[in-house]
Amino acid sequence: MIDGLQRAYYLRALNPSDTSTHIQLAEELGLDLDAFHDDIISSETEQELQNQIQLYKELSANGFPSLTLQNNNTLTQIPVDYKNASAMLDLIKQALSPSSQGQNYG
Structure with a gap:
């Protein structure tokens, strides 16, 4: 369904926020x-949905999609890099290292 929603939005100009889009995709998937x-x-x-919207606000996310790492009680924003997943992984490793606790990479 996630792949279908992405394709619906980017390739078919369908609104992924509309229930009718979800139902159309469910039918196409044979659900x-x-x-x-x-x-x-x-x-x-x-x-x-309301819980997810509230969480988005609490995390001060900068867009969708966003990536926030929670390690114990520390939240770290990781910039999304569509061209280089390794860069994101490096930032995650840095955020998890004891010497950088509490830093924000966003």
Whole structure:
């Protein structure tokens, strides 16, 4: 579904925020549409969405997608580098090293 949503947005100009887009993709994937529809409009799904939005705000994320490393009680923003995953991994390793606790790389 995640791949389908990415393709829907970037290649098909469909709005990934619209429930109708999710239902269309569920149908294309051959999912049980009745169950999918019930799940996507459920209060549990809405609550999880609100929880994720609140977490995004609490983390002071700078965009979507974003990467925040939580190590114990320390949160570290890791800049997303689409061209070099190694650079992101290096920053994660640095953030996990004892000598750099509390630094922010974002």
